[in-house]
Amino acid sequence: MQRTFSILKPDTVRKGQTGAVLAMMEAAGFRIAAIKKLSISKQQAAGFYAVHAQRSFFDSLTTFMSSGPIFVMVLEKENAIADLRKLMGATNPANAEEGTIRKKFAGSIEENAVHGSDAEETAAFEIGYFFAGYELA
Numbered sequence: 736m737q738r739t740f741s742i743l744k745p746d747t748v749r750k751g752q753t754g755a756v757l758a759m760m761e762a763a764g765f766r767i768a769a770i771k772k773l774s775i776s777k778q779q780a781a782g783f784y785a786v787h788a789q790r791s792f793f794d795s796l797t798t799f800m801s802s803g804p805i806f807v808m809v810l811e812k813e814n815a816i817a818d819l820r821k822l823m824g825a826t827n828p829a830n831a832e833e834g835t836i837r838k839k840f841a842g843s844i845e846e847n848a849v850h851g852s853d854a855e856e857t858a859a860f861e862i863g864y865f866f867a868g869y870e871l872a
């Protein structure tokens with residue numbers, strides 16, 4: 736079993752697509768180990784996306800991520816990290832394959848519905864950023 740970290744971004748929650756995206760995740764074999772709804776500040780979004788601090792879209796991305804409620808979650812399955820990336824589809828929905836979350840729900844390269852960790856180290860950092868140990872016991 737492997738754990739990964741995911742976010743349903745503000746666009747997903749705003750458009751009422753939370754349940755539909757979660758259903759796709761469960762249908763793909765992910766178990767939701769922990770989930771919570773919260774709103775984050777621009778500063779908290781900046782801490783989460785610190786690796787992108789030098790990118791041109793950083794200010795816009797952190798404004799978007801703090802623009803409304805999100806769901807943060809820990810997902811479990813074998814090969815969870817790679818499999819979630821596959822299920823999400825390409826960052827830019829214009830390039831996302833049929834049957835992926837972003838193909839179905841993302842509106843733009845920025846408002847792209849969902850986040851998923853890209854490696855084991857990243858998953859550990861991201862899970863620890865939003866969840867305490869007791870929430871995953």
Ligand code: GDP
Binds near residue numbers: 787795825844847849
């Ligand atoms: P991901 O791993 O597929 O989420 O993509 P990245 O780690 O490269 O980027 C993080 C997030 O920043 C993406 O999911 C988008 O929300 C946003 N993003 C990435 N590239 C761009 C871009 O070129 N323009 C804008 N406005 N946002 C971007």
